Amino acid sequence: MNANGSNGAGGGSSFEAPARLAGLPPYPLAAVPDIKARLRAAGEVVYDFGVGDSGLPVPDVAVETLRAAAVDPSLQGYGFQRGLPRFREAAALWMARRFGANVDPDSEILPVIGSKEAIALLAFAVLDPGDTALVPDPGYAPYFGGSFFAGARIVRVPLLRENGFLVPPDRIRQAPGRLRLVYLNYPNNPTAASPDRSYLEEVVSACAERSAVLLWDNAYSEVTFDGYRAPGLLEVPGGRETGIELHSFSKSWNMTGWRLGWATGNSEVLASLRRVKTFFDSGSYLAIQAAGAAVLEDSERWTKRTVERLQTRRDAAVPAFRAAGFDLEVPKATLYLWMRVPGEEDSESFCLRMLEEAHVVLLPGSALGEGGEGYVRASLTLDSDLFAQACARLGQVL
Ligand SMILES: Cc1ncc(COP(=O)(O)O)c(C=O)c1O
Numbered sequence: 001m002n003a004n005g006s007n008g009a010g011g012g013s014s015f016e017a018p019a020r021l022a023g024l025p026p027y028p029l030a031a032v033p034d035i036k037a038r039l040r041a042a043g044e045v046v047y048d049f050g051v052g053d054s055g056l057p058v059p060d061v062a063v064e065t066l067r068a069a070a071v072d073p074s075l076q077g078y079g080f081q082r083g084l085p086r087f088r089e090a091a092a093l094w095m096a097r098r099f100g101a102n103v104d105p106d107s108e109i110l111p112v113i114g115s116k117e118a119i120a121l122l123a124f125a126v127l128d129p130g131d132t133a134l135v136p137d138p139g140y141a142p143y144f145g146g147s148f149f150a151g152a153r154i155v156r157v158p159l160l161r162e163n164g165f166l167v168p169p170d171r172i173r174q175a176p177g178r179l180r181l182v183y184l185n186y187p188n189n190p191t192a193a194s195p196d197r198s199y200l201e202e203v204v205s206a207c208a209e210r211s212a213v214l215l216w217d218n219a220y221s222e223v224t225f226d227g228y229r230a231p232g233l234l235e236v237p238g239g240r241e242t243g244i245e246l247h248s249f250s251k252s253w254n255m256t257g258w259r260l261g262w263a264t265g266n267s268e269v270l271a272s273l274r275r276v277k278t279f280f281d282s283g284s285y286l287a288i289q290a291a292g293a294a295v296l297e298d299s300e301r302w303t304k305r306t307v308e309r310l311q312t313r314r315d316a317a318v319p320a321f322r323a324a325g326f327d328l329e330v331p332k333a334t335l336y337l338w339m340r341v342p343g344e345e346d347s348e349s350f351c352l353r354m355l356e357e358a359h360v361v362l363l364p365g366s367a368l369g370e371g372g373e374g375y376v377r378a379s380l381t382l383d384s385d386l387f388a389q390a391c392a393r394l395g396q397v398l
Pocket of ligand 1: 052113116117185189217247248249250259261
């Protein structure tokens with residue numbers, strides 16, 4: 001494999017990827033798309049629980065607003081980092097309704113092109129080379145990616161079942177070196193761990209003790225079940241001073257491809273991120289920000305519709321996977337079931353075998369970091385009856 005992460009011969013090109021890229025982990029399960037295509041071409045049904053995208057409808061108001069905004073001449077230019085005032089105001093009002101936080105739409109709301117880019121670029125806004133970045137393992141790839149490209153010393157903290165898949169606050173207090181950035185994501189991808197506010201209070205004080213910036217990635221804040229309420233950084237003492245929180249339209253409002261979110265919190269960190277972004281992007285499309293504002297203005301309605309559908313899927317999926325032989329807890333939030341690999345296989349071999357033999361796509365835990373080994377992730381991507389069919393097939397080959 002070359003530094004591009006591919007096995008291609010390169011078509012005679014003399015291009016050589018920079019040596020730096022060799023430090024990136026290889027792309028896991030690169031073979032999956034080809035296997036899926038082969039199975040489908042042979043007329044087989046493939047049950048794909050791999051990707052973190054519910055596939056549920058986007059809010060009607062997003063489509064209606066975008067349709068009108070797409071022909072509004074005032075919304076066709078660069079958005080730059082300030083973006084659309086209506087969007088920033090809607091995000092600030094939503095923060096007030098949801099978290100009781102008083103947020104200044106000018107200095108404390110930064111529109112982002114989906115939270116992924118902001119996660120990665122935040123590393124350049126916070127870290128000097130050699131500074132320590134604390135990254136959960138398993139965890140979302142750009143935590144590692146951003147810190148890696150920024151030349152940080154990356155300390156991975158394993159998410160262990162015995163700790164409820166939480167990063168223990170003492171791991172923050174005791175992190176080696178000059179700790180500057182702590183990435184945390186709860187409700188969590190992939191483990192679905194869903195702590196309460198007291199955990200967030202503890203990690204805020206641990207970060208403050210170390211003068212480290214906390215990134216509280218709240219991408220799943222509204223994808224919650226059974227009355228669980230995800231906490232927010234701005235509702236805990238010292239939260240606003242200690243870091244920033246990211247919100248995304250991808251999961252709570254099913255708008256993955258629209259690429260929209262916002263960062264909020266410490267205005268100096270936001271200003272630094274804004275400055276970095278000025279050199280990388282020109283902001284998200286203003287018509288999409290108009291659609292995002294319209295969604296936020298009536299967000300509870302759209303969230304409810306999504307969560308009800310996901311809860312029905314979850315309630316079908318959990319017993320179906322258990323009956324097939326998997327060990328898993330009932331998630332209180334997120335799109336994910338985090339399940340132990342039954343038997344002794346490593347998670348990648350297991351997932352490849354499940355794809356070939358049962359035609360079911362699962363994500364190996366190792367794809368999200370070494371700490372994920374021993375687990376697989378299934379996303380709530382399909383409707384309830386399809387979980388039953390897929391799990392019946394899995395049960396036959398386990
Ligand atoms: C933990 C976490 N944060 C952020 C995101 C990114 O969302 P987006 O870039 O689509 O806003 C994801 C997507 O899977 C995620 O799992």
